[in-house]
Amino acid sequence: MLEFYPQIKLVHILAIACSGSLFLLRGGGLLVGMRWPMAAPVRYFSYTVDTVLLTAAMMLLTILPKELFANGWLTVKVALVVVYIVLGVFALRRGRTPRTRAIAFAAALLVFAQIYFIARAHNPLGLFYLLG
Ligand code: HEM
Structure with missing residues (x-):
């Protein structure tokens, strides 16, 4: 494979x-x-x-190889994917008011960006690692 x-x-x-x-x-x-x-x-x-x-x-x-995930970046990434999915559900469906949906939407986009940076950096700190 x-x-x-x-x-x-x-x-x-x-x-x-x-x-x-x-x-x-x-x-x-x-x-x-x-x-x-x-x-x-x-x-x-x-x-x-x-x-x-x-x-x-x-x-x-x-x-x-599992050594690639040794510093825990993938665990943090998958945890954030779950957070992203929950926020997405509130942004698109479950949020009761437009304000709740807007906040959930903005938070979901930020989490998505952090997932991306974690993947690119292979580091659980993501953007903060790339900036530092
Ligand atoms: C449960 C969900 C996910 C799992 C288990 C997962 C797992 C992985 C794995 C194993 C790699 C390969 C890393 C490598 O080649 O070195 C990868 C790459 C990548 N993932 Fe995901 N991923 C998930 C979801 C996401 C999401 C939602 C994003 C969006 C932000 C994302 C963004 C990326 C990017 C940009 C890469 C390429 C990183 C690089 O340039 O090496 N992944 N992912």
Whole structure:
């Protein structure tokens, strides 16, 4: 499987770009009162992209040597993915007021950025590591 590492990583990264842009558009659309972000085709497309993203992630996880994750960056990343998903649910669906949804949306984008920096830096501090 290791010989497919570059392709699998590319799929993971393309799915991240797709997933992140879609979340940005949907959350932004909802904030200004649009209805398309919750339409069934958009939701199903979003589930599909996220499934591809996570499947590629699991494949990377199984083929890479575990020494690569020794400093705990992946554990922190996965924990933040859970936080991102919960915030995303509040931003798109569960937030009762527009203000709650807006705060959850902004927080989700910040968490997404930190997940990205953690992945790039291979360090649990993410952006703070890259800046320091
Ligand atoms: C449970 C979810 C996830 C798991 C288990 C996971 C796992 C992984 C693994 C194992 C790698 C390979 C690291 C390497 O090649 O050195 C990777 C790369 C990467 N992941 Fe994820 N990932 C997940 C979700 C995400 C999300 C939501 C983002 C979006 C911000 C993301 C961003 C990245 C990036 C940018 C890379 C490439 C890092 C580099 O340049 O080396 N991942 N991920």
